[in-house]
Amino acid sequence: MPSINENYLKLEKNYLFINIAKKVNAYKAAYPDADIIRMGIGDVTLPIAKCVVEAMKKGADEMGVKETFRGYEDSGAGYDFLREAVSGYYKSFGVEIKPEEIRINDGAKSDCGNIVDIFGDDNTVLITDPAYPVYVDTNLMNGRKVIYADSNEGNGFAAMPDDGVHADLIYLCSPNNPTGSAYNEQQIKAWIDYALKNKAIIIYDAAYEAFITEEGIPRSIFAVEGARKCAIEMCSLSKTAGFTGMRCGYTVIPDELTVTASDGSEVSVSQLWGRREGSKFNGVSYPVQCAAAAVFTDEGIRQTRENIAYYQENARIIASAMDELGIRYTGGKNSPYIWLKCPNGMGSWEFFDFLLEKANVVGTPGAGFGRNGEGWFRLTAFGDRERTKEAMQRLKDVLGK
Amino acid sequence: MPSINENYLKLEKNYLFINIAKKVNAYKAAYPDADIIRMGIGDVTLPIAKCVVEAMKKGADEMGVKETFRGYEDSGAGYDFLREAVSGYYKSFGVEIKPEEIRINDGAKSDCGNIVDIFGDDNTVLITDPAYPVYVDTNLMNGRKVIYADSNEGNGFAAMPDDGVHADLIYLCSPNNPTGSAYNEQQIKAWIDYALKNKAIIIYDAAYEAFITEEGIPRSIFAVEGARKCAIEMCSLSKTAGFTGMRCGYTVIPDELTVTASDGSEVSVSQLWGRREGSKFNGVSYPVQCAAAAVFTDEGIRQTRENIAYYQENARIIASAMDELGIRYTGGKNSPYIWLKCPNGMGSWEFFDFLLEKANVVGTPGAGFGRNGEGWFRLTAFGDRERTKEAMQRLKDVLGK
Numbered sequence: 169m170p171s172i173n174e175n176y177l178k179l180e181k182n183y184l185f186i187n188i189a190k191k192v193n194a195y196k197a198a199y200p201d202a203d204i205i206r207m208g209i210g211d212v213t214l215p216i217a218k219c220v221v222e223a224m225k226k227g228a229d230e231m232g233v234k235e236t237f238r239g240y241e242d243s244g245a246g247y248d249f250l251r252e253a254v255s256g257y258y259k260s261f262g263v264e265i266k267p268e269e270i271r272i273n274d275g276a277k278s279d280c281g282n283i284v285d286i287f288g289d290d291n292t293v294l295i296t297d298p299a300y301p302v303y304v305d306t307n308l309m310n311g312r313k314v315i316y317a318d319s320n321e322g323n324g325f326a327a328m329p330d331d332g333v334h335a336d337l338i339y340l341c342s343p344n345n346p347t348g349s350a351y352n353e354q355q356i357k358a359w360i361d362y363a364l365k366n367k368a369i370i371i372y373d374a375a376y377e378a379f380i381t382e383e384g385i386p387r388s389i390f391a392v393e394g395a396r397k398c399a400i401e402m403c404s405l406s407k408t409a410g411f412t413g414m415r416c417g418y419t420v421i422p423d424e425l426t427v428t429a430s431d432g433s434e435v436s437v438s439q440l441w442g443r444r445e446g447s448k449f450n451g452v453s454y455p456v457q458c459a460a461a462a463v464f465t466d467e468g469i470r471q472t473r474e475n476i477a478y479y480q481e482n483a484r485i486i487a488s489a490m491d492e493l494g495i496r497y498t499g500g501k502n503s504p505y506i507w508l509k510c511p512n513g514m515g516s517w518e519f520f521d522f523l524l525e526k527a528n529v530v531g532t533p534g535a536g537f538g539r540n541g542e543g544w545f546r547l548t549a550f551g552d553r554e555r556t557k558e559a560m561q562r563l564k565d566v567l568g569k
Numbered sequence: 570m571p572s573i574n575e576n577y578l579k580l581e582k583n584y585l586f587i588n589i590a591k592k593v594n595a596y597k598a599a600y601p602d603a604d605i606i607r608m609g610i611g612d613v614t615l616p617i618a619k620c621v622v623e624a625m626k627k628g629a630d631e632m633g634v635k636e637t638f639r640g641y642e643d644s645g646a647g648y649d650f651l652r653e654a655v656s657g658y659y660k661s662f663g664v665e666i667k668p669e670e671i672r673i674n675d676g677a678k679s680d681c682g683n684i685v686d687i688f689g690d691d692n693t694v695l696i697t698d699p700a701y702p703v704y705v706d707t708n709l710m711n712g713r714k715v716i717y718a719d720s721n722e723g724n725g726f727a728a729m730p731d732d733g734v735h736a737d738l739i740y741l742c743s744p745n746n747p748t749g750s751a752y753n754e755q756q757i758k759a760w761i762d763y764a765l766k767n768k769a770i771i772i773y774d775a776a777y778e779a780f781i782t783e784e785g786i787p788r789s790i791f792a793v794e795g796a797r798k799c800a801i802e803m804c805s806l807s808k809t810a811g812f813t814g815m816r817c818g819y820t821v822i823p824d825e826l827t828v829t830a831s832d833g834s835e836v837s838v839s840q841l842w843g844r845r846e847g848s849k850f851n852g853v854s855y856p857v858q859c860a861a862a863a864v865f866t867d868e869g870i871r872q873t874r875e876n877i878a879y880y881q882e883n884a885r886i887i888a889s890a891m892d893e894l895g896i897r898y899t900g901g902k903n904s905p906y907i908w909l910k911c912p913n914g915m916g917s918w919e920f921f922d923f924l925l926e927k928a929n930v931v932g933t934p935g936a937g938f939g940r941n942g943e944g945w946f947r948l949t950a951f952g953d954r955e956r957t958k959e960a961m962q963r964l965k966d967v968l969g970k
Binding site: 211225274278281302337368369416449453 | 571577578612613614615617618630635638641642675676683686687811814815817831832848851854856857
């Protein structure tokens with residue numbers, strides 16, 4: 169009989185969103201007329217930009233005609249037209265990435281999860297806490313030792329490296345999910361210095377970069393000196409262009425990023441990853457790649473930034489309500505998330521119940537993202553404008569003096 | 570510094586298609602006017618059916634309208650409408666699979682490669698040889714012991730189990746890539762009996778099932794008794810409906826398939842796989858799923874079967890040329906591949922060079938698929954009708970008496 173990967177049995181069952189759904193459903197069963205406003209799940213709600221839809225339809229049409237039909241993609245790394253578009257996008261904010269350093273994927277989650285396949289199971293992995301659960305789970309699945317860097321009220325939920333601790337792989341997410349905090353250039357530089365000193369590799373999740381508005385907050389780790397020698401960056405069109413249901417992202421591995429094998433040979437990380445993907449991935453759907461390329465045209469940037477601006481205004485409305493209520497929070501600028509301290513000393517789940525029952529508003533208990541999340545709570549700006557305003561009015565009604 | 574997964578260094582570099590490309594390019598450089606016919610790569614050439622294209626465009630349009638926009642798929646296992654369509658497709662050839670037993674993916678290669686993540690690295694893996702290289706490589710990447718069951722001229726390139734050998738995981742592909750042979754019901758039953766006796770799990774690749782025409786050749790392992798207790802099936806729309814560039818497939822894990830963990834607990838394979846996918850996959854693009862569902866409508870089946878019939882006629886043309894030349898082969902019926910014995914005792918690469926130089930026809934050396942492939946050669950029926958006829962005429966000219 170096949171043995172199983174026993175590491176799976178050690179994973180904590182992630183009941184966060186299941187528990188939320190259970191509680192909401194139970195409440196709805198008891199109060200069928202309740203007008204519940206959902207500000208919990210990190211999913212977008214605005215439709216895909218028209219020019220992006222049209223590009224996908226054009227790609228679909230091409231698939232229906234023999235002369236323009238596309239079968240397997242040669243490399244599986246993405247069509248040149250899209251890799252060049254992503255390279256051009258990086259250039260638009262001053263970062264030089266060659267198209268050959270970019271691999272197109274079906275969303276950042278896949279690559280975030282799969283990248284660890286190319287590393288040994290004996291590595292020590294450093295993850296900031298709270299964090300997106302994928303970083304932790306995918307390493308526990310291989311039995312790797314995971315250590316944490318605390319993001320907390322004291323450091324503005326922006327964990328910084330501790331020189332007394334050694335790590336081989338480091339996960340950073342900025343702007344951060346769930347805390348909405350964003351590293352400035354000096355903070356990223358400190359992490360790069362730490363990585364170079366430890367000869368570690370940083371896996372940098374830039375999925376929320378499109379929300380950055382402030383000067384001095386880098387939109388890519390490669391905007392900061394030294395990153396090309398120690399970092400892999402993952403990004404996605406999910407939040408940039410509403411692609412949560414379209415599925416397209418990209419991973420950047422600089423040419424010069426290498427690791428030393430046990431026989432002393434220098435191994436290119438990009439080549440290792442290409443070997444993995446060559447055996448386990450066959451590229452992204454052609455019409456999806458056409459849609460993704462349209463995101464990076466002038467018209468695509470214009471249309472998608474309108475959606476981002478809409479969410480940013482929602483975030484400002486939420487942040488302003490928090491200010492009015494005297495509730496501490498991070499995020500709200502440079503991020504679609506508002507990470508707030510539960511008022512009156514409530515725990516995360518206690519506040520969840522309170523908000524559901526008193527205001528019919530659903531958010532996400534911070535405790536679901538790691539131990540530093542206890543006592544904190546995430547609200548998202550991805551909802552409808554009027555509903556967001558309504559939710560904030562309800563919060564003021566139940567929490568105001 | 571992070572250690573790498575050292576198993577990657579032990580992988581053989583797969584130079585098969587790179588070597589083919591090199592040789593073809595060198596020949597073209599020397600003879601720029603040569604009219605080369607490519608019958609090597611297993612990619613389709615006919616366009617996607619019109620009704621499938623229209624379904625994708627409709628899905629794309631829905632993504633552009635707020636009321637019908639779709640974000641993250643709740644489960645990532647595929648939309649109900651598609652899982653039900655696949656279930657109905659199985660039913661059309663007499664196999665009962667519940668929609669909940671089906672997970673939609675971005676092509677069989679991903680799941681074939683990733684499924685082993687849920688199993689221990691100490692398992693012994695049995696793979697028929699010659700085989701699709703993904704089976705071997707993805708297990709070597711985890712350091713698993715791989716043993717082979719020989720497919721050869723003696724058994725019609727249909728390897729059968731050896732009761733003296735133990736295995737925990739077994740890969741079967743029928744109709745087979747590269748040999749075109751297809752197991753009949755009794756042969757599959759023998760593998761199921763072997764698996765049940767060894768408490769092994771069969772990973773069954775049914776990617777070419779749409780090419781089956783003969784009675785008695787099952788289109789799914791689940792058409793054969795006992796399979797629900799020992800098998801996982803992977804299938805793809807790549808060959809069924811020309812989806813090599815669209816990227817959609819499905820994996821079936823029966824509810825009752827379990828394995829015993831080291832603590833004695835019974836673990837559902839489907840749940841283990843769901844846990845893996847929950848952390849490393851976010852579902853298939855919605856418009857792609859719309860396109861895939863259209864494949865299984867009456868109109869979709871009609872249109873896609875026209876393409877299959879076209880390729881089948883190509884296969885008959887190739888097979889008939891082999892018959893005329895007195896060349897032994899497997900496949901050509903129930904399969905788009907013709908797997909032929911290189912004439913005059915030539916080796917695989919020797920015959921490759923001979924065909925390229927004398928007939929300007931490109932095929933695939935069997936040696937690239939495993940040691941039993943030496944001396945054999947694969948031709949595919951996925952090309953253009955007139956070019957296929959022309960290629961066969963050239964073979965007759967250079968090889969005829």
